[in-house]
Amino acid sequence: MNNIRKLIKLIIETVQKLNYNKLFLLIIIFLVKFYYNKRIKFSNSEIIKNYSKIKLYLNLNSNLFYNLNNKINLGIYSFGLKNGGRARLTSILINYLEKLKIFKIFLFTKLSKQDDEYPIPEDIKRMIIKDSLKYLKKIISKNKIDILIYNLNNVQEMNYLNSKIIPKTIYYQHTSYFYMLYYNYTSFLSLYKEYQKSKYIVSLIPIENNYIY
DSSP, X not given: OXXXXXXXXXXXXXXXXSOHHHXXXXXXXXXXXXXXXHHHHHXXXXXXXXXXXHHHHHTOOTTGXXXXXXXXXXXXXXXXXXXXXXXXXXXXXHHHHHHTSSEEEEEEESXXXXXXXXXXXXXXXXXXXXXXXXXXXXXXXHTTOSEEEEOOOOHHHHHHHHTOSSSEXXXXXXXXXXXXXXXXXXXXXXXXXXXHHOSEEEESSHHIIIIIO
């Protein structure tokens, strides 16, 4: 109650000092601030509500992210970090996941580091996959990768990853099935069989993410 009285008193004093134009501007600023504060509170409440649902569904301990004795070894396997949407999204994903502090992130790329690449934190360990499957097996084992986000579409590599319990592989699909079907039908059939065996797939193509997978 005292706070309300103080606010009313402050408004009256302000009105006495300001002309109508300044008063109008002050009211507009106040209303805008009030609106955005309401929006922020609403967004925060939605985040908390959705998180609670996820926590209940997955039976998560509320202190899960703070009780991890060891970080999760997360590998991200992509073509490179320069040019194109795939490289940019890989960079965004790494920068976001690195902030969570529960992952130890490893980046595997086909290409060596180039000039003008999309940025990633300097402490991210990066390795170049030269001999594809043979070298991939080696670095997964050596670095004890728990989760692998796979951005490519190599059938041999996918066949190997689908046969493993660890790492858990998330296929992050950037290319439309319709493009692959048109480009090489035989290759598409082999690739689709591997996707059918997969447990975790995310597609950036809405129609595929919503209906095909």
